[in-house]
Amino acid sequence: MKIAIYGYGNLGRGVELAVTQNPDTELFGVFTRRAPEAVTTVLDTTKVYPAADIAKYKNDIDVLVICGGSATDLPKMTPALAADFNVIDSFDTHADIPRHYAAVDAAAKQGGRTAIISVGWDPGMFSLNRLYANAILPDGKDYTFWGKGVSQGHSDAIRRIEGVADARQYTCPVQAALDSVRAGENPDLTTREKHTRLCYVVAKEGADKARIEREIKTMPKYFSDYDTTVNFISQEELDRDHKGIPHGGFVIRTGQTGVSGEHKHVIEYSLKLDSNPEFTASVLIAFARAAYRMNTRGETGCKTAFDVAPVDLCAMNRDEIIAHML
Amino acid sequence: MKIAIYGYGNLGRGVELAVTQNPDTELFGVFTRRAPEAVTTVLDTTKVYPAADIAKYKNDIDVLVICGGSATDLPKMTPALAADFNVIDSFDTHADIPRHYAAVDAAAKQGGRTAIISVGWDPGMFSLNRLYANAILPDGKDYTFWGKGVSQGHSDAIRRIEGVADARQYTCPVQAALDSVRAGENPDLTTREKHTRLCYVVAKEGADKARIEREIKTMPKYFSDYDTTVNFISQEELDRDHKGIPHGGFVIRTGQTGVSGEHKHVIEYSLKLDSNPEFTASVLIAFARAAYRMNTRGETGCKTAFDVAPVDLCAMNRDEIIAHML
Numbered sequence: 001m002k003i004a005i006y007g008y009g010n011l012g013r014g015v016e017l018a019v020t021q022n023p024d025t026e027l028f029g030v031f032t033r034r035a036p037e038a039v040t041t042v043l044d045t046t047k048v049y050p051a052a053d054i055a056k057y058k059n060d061i062d063v064l065v066i067c068g069g070s071a072t073d074l075p076k077m078t079p080a081l082a083a084d085f086n087v088i089d090s091f092d093t094h095a096d097i098p099r100h101y102a103a104v105d106a107a108a109k110q111g112g113r114t115a116i117i118s119v120g121w122d123p124g125m126f127s128l129n130r131l132y133a134n135a136i137l138p139d140g141k142d143y144t145f146w147g148k149g150v151s152q153g154h155s156d157a158i159r160r161i162e163g164v165a166d167a168r169q170y171t172c173p174v175q176a177a178l179d180s181v182r183a184g185e186n187p188d189l190t191t192r193e194k195h196t197r198l199c200y201v202v203a204k205e206g207a208d209k210a211r212i213e214r215e216i217k218t219m220p221k222y223f224s225d226y227d228t229t230v231n232f233i234s235q236e237e238l239d240r241d242h243k244g245i246p247h248g249g250f251v252i253r254t255g256q257t258g259v260s261g262e263h264k265h266v267i268e269y270s271l272k273l274d275s276n277p278e279f280t281a282s283v284l285i286a287f288a289r290a291a292y293r294m295n296t297r298g299e300t301g302c303k304t305a306f307d308v309a310p311v312d313l314c315a316m317n318r319d320e321i322i323a324h325m326l
Numbered sequence: 327m328k329i330a331i332y333g334y335g336n337l338g339r340g341v342e343l344a345v346t347q348n349p350d351t352e353l354f355g356v357f358t359r360r361a362p363e364a365v366t367t368v369l370d371t372t373k374v375y376p377a378a379d380i381a382k383y384k385n386d387i388d389v390l391v392i393c394g395g396s397a398t399d400l401p402k403m404t405p406a407l408a409a410d411f412n413v414i415d416s417f418d419t420h421a422d423i424p425r426h427y428a429a430v431d432a433a434a435k436q437g438g439r440t441a442i443i444s445v446g447w448d449p450g451m452f453s454l455n456r457l458y459a460n461a462i463l464p465d466g467k468d469y470t471f472w473g474k475g476v477s478q479g480h481s482d483a484i485r486r487i488e489g490v491a492d493a494r495q496y497t498c499p500v501q502a503a504l505d506s507v508r509a510g511e512n513p514d515l516t517t518r519e520k521h522t523r524l525c526y527v528v529a530k531e532g533a534d535k536a537r538i539e540r541e542i543k544t545m546p547k548y549f550s551d552y553d554t555t556v557n558f559i560s561q562e563e564l565d566r567d568h569k570g571i572p573h574g575g576f577v578i579r580t581g582q583t584g585v586s587g588e589h590k591h592v593i594e595y596s597l598k599l600d601s602n603p604e605f606t607a608s609v610l611i612a613f614a615r616a617a618y619r620m621n622t623r624g625e626t627g628c629k630t631a632f633d634v635a636p637v638d639l640c641a642m643n644r645d646e647i648i649a650h651m652l
Contacts, residue, residue: 017583021464042585098649118652125458127652128636129595132451134651135612135639136605138347182598257343257608259368263600269455270596272508274589279462282583286461304648306637310454311630313461322630323424325460326444326453 001292002060003285004028006051006081007067010245011090013042014281015065022285024315028061058084063288065089065281079103082302083111086291088284090120097123105302114295115302119287120280121271122146126251128305129269133253137265140255143181145173145194149247149276157222158199161215163207166235168242170198173250184254184264197228200242202235247276286313327618328386329611330354332377332407333393336571337416339368340607341391348611350641354387384410389614391415391607405429408628409437412617414610416446423449431628440621441628445613446606447597448472452577454631455595459579463591466581469507471499471520475573475602483548484525487541489533492561494568496524499576510580510590523554526568528561573602612639 003019005012008030019027020043029047032039036048049057054064064085068074070093078089082104091100097118108115118124122144130142151171158167177194180187187193199216203209213230216223233241248271257263273279287305290312294303311318316325329345331338334356345353346369355373358365362374375383380390390411394400396419404415408430417426423444434441444450448470456468477497484493503520506513513519525542529535539556542549559567574597583589599605613631616638620629637644642651 014583017585021583094652097652098645101648123652125462125593128458130651131636131640131647132454135615135636135641136451136608138641257340257347257601257604259343263604265600265605266596266598267451268594268596268598270592270594272592272594274591275583278583278589279591282462289461304637304652306644306647306652307635309633309635310457310461311632314457315461315464318632319424321457321632322427325456326420326423326449326630326632 001025001289002028002062003288004057004061004064004085005030005067006054006064006077007073008032008034008039008041008048009067010277011281011284012065012067014275014278015067015284016042016046017278018281018285021282022289022315024289025285028057054081055084061085062292063088065284065288075100075103078115078117079107082107082113082115084113086113086288086295087115088119088288088291089115089117090124090280090284091118092120092123094123101302101304109301112300114291114300116287116291116304116308117302118304120283121273122249124280124283124305125271126249126269129251129267130253131306133251133255133267133269137253137255137257137267139257139261140253140265141186143189143252143254144249145178145252146249147171147173147195147247149249149273150242150245152245154197154199154222157219158201158216161212163204163212164201165204166202166238168200168238170200172196172198178250178252181252181254182266182268184266186254191225192227195226197223197226199228199230200233200238201230202238203232244274245276246272246274247279248272289313289315327351327615328354328388329614330383330387330390331356331393332380332390332403333399334358334360334365334367334374335393336603337607337610338391338393340601340604341393341610342368342372343604344607344611347608348615348641350615351611354383380407381410387411388618389414391610391614401426401429404441404443405433408433408439408441410439412439412614412621413441414445414614414617415441415443416450416606416610417444418446418449420449427628427630435627438626440617440626442613442617442630442634443628444630446609447599448575450606450609450631451597452575452595455577455593456579457632459577459581459593459595463579463581463583463593465583465587466579466591467512469515469578469580470575471504471578472575473497473499473521473573475575475599476568476571478571480523480525480548483545484527484542487538489530489538490527491530492528492564494526494564496526498522498524504576504578507578507580508592508594510592512580517551518553521552523549523552525554525556526559526564527556528564529558570600571602572598572600573605574598615639615641 154169480495
């Protein structure tokens with residue numbers, strides 16, 4: 001199975017590495033909108049092509065993994081490429097998924113291709129766990145907690161404040177809320193009760209730290225609804241202690257069965273990830289395998305993680321899977 | 327969707343209740359090998375039929391949920407019924423699954439029916455989580471822990487010891503082992519290091535408790551490989567404090583990504599269940615829905631949880647699921 005990467009940032013680099021862990025996949029190359037000679041890939045062997053040339057290779061690539069941003073890249077890229085390639089993306093603007101789905105579905109059907117959108121861990125593995133848990137326990141309540149992990153969007157928001165040289169923001173689940181959910185107490189939790197925000201900020205020389213802290217804590221949408229902690233540190237400390245991109249979280253459904261709901265059940269799925277982009281890339285490769293298999297069976301159009309039989313994600317053959325993993 | 331229950335014990339009662347939580351299902355009735363008039367159902371409205379008459383109803387039942395034991399019932403029942411009915415079972419003798427699969431597949435294909443075997447939480451939801459995690463992290467290690475929960479087989483083994491009036495055995499995961507796995511230490515764990523066994527025993531009057539305790543702790547396969555605690559209590563205490571059938575457990579895969587595996591990831595799925603049979607029954611109903619849908623699409627033969635697209639488990643329609651759960 002020949003995989004190509006369209007867009008080469010952290011996620012693209014993760015896909016490049018994930019291909020090496022899957023013996024049934026090989027990397028065709030990376031497509032970039034930058035000058036190919038200006039791109040340094042993780043692996044020496046990776047070929048780099050101009051994104052503008054992609055159409056030339058429509059018969060050489062089994063699945064194209066589109067590694068663009070959800071705000072402006074993917075809404076254009078995925079529908080544009082889905083007529084010529086089997087594609088995977090990690091579109092994560094939850095509210096716009098139906099519109100994105102419709103655009104990609106039309107293109108993929110027209111070209112006889114298979115697209116799987118919104119793959120990763122949320123949306124993706126978290127969505128799957130919400131669905132399984134809802135199917136099993138119709139009478140229950142869902143909770144999702146994120147973190148501890150780096151939010152790129154929130155880190156960027158801090159960096160835009162005057163006087164800030166650099167910043168890193170962690171989203172942290174509130175332990176007391178997690179404990180209450182796991183105990184089956186079915187709490188109604190406000191935004192503030194579920195997560196806190198922890199910021200490490202490098203101030204420019206002479207900057208007013210009190211003002212910076214105030215601007216962060218009162219920033220609407222990003223911070224004002226949360227208990228936020230701001231720590232000022234040096235650039236050296238930030239680079240030394242906070243250069244990773246960890247993330248993770250928890251999907252929990254609590255529900256009840258029995259004559260009068262007297263039996264409580266807790267279903268919990270959690271991730272603890274040292275590298276958000278590399279883990280997401282690993283999920284993308286598993287679903288790329290499924291897209292390719294579904295396409296060879298004539299199952300075309302736009303799909304989601306919900307439409308993929310789990311057996312199609314795995315390199316092992318079905319008899320082995322049934323014998324060893326059931 | 328008309329569901330019938332074949333075999334009426336704890337699991338059958340759970341299915342009877344689960345049907346009431348799923349508005350798209352209704353209960354056709356219970357089939358029993360006992361005299362129907364001797365069976366008291368949980369719900370007054372449930373009809374009871376003799377198992378011998380089942381073939382008469384082959385056109386009246388959409389899915390038959392077979393609630394028998396894996397040792398002797400299911401290897402006969404499921405292949406015998408799969409030619410005439412869409413069926414679900416919870417066959418859980420892991421080593422014999424390929425043989426059971428082959429027998430059920432032949433029958434279901436011959437009759438144009440759809441069977442899903444080995445549904446529940448282990449095998450079932452735990453298997454699914456092992457598969458997803460393996461597909462995502464090819465370079466990693468799997469761990470399964472069970473408990474804290476009642477093991478019926480181990481409780482029965484204690485009851486067969488001379489001088490024992492009643493008993494209840496709990497399997498408990500060892501917290502230190504769980505902590506080590508979650509910390510990404512990739513320990514190699516012996517049987518003894520993973521689980522302990524906790525026994526509550528009611529001795530008959532005048533019985534030699536020291537001998538009973540010794541016989542339990544040295545019983546091969548069941549107890550001798552474990553650290554086992556034996557507590558003698560009264561029948562009243564057993565009935566008051568240990569009449570529930572809780573269970574649960576943990577499926578964890580740890581793995582690594584990156585240029586040299588420098589990034590560690592932990593995927594964990596866990597269940598905490600007040601009633602093992604009622605939760606298992608809830609899983610069976612979700613897969614009964616999928617079996618029925620797959621059969622209406624002409625997807626016949628024997629399937630497993632691995633073959634079922636998650637969307638087929640859920641009563642909501644696909645557009646709603648994509649819009650609200652992705």
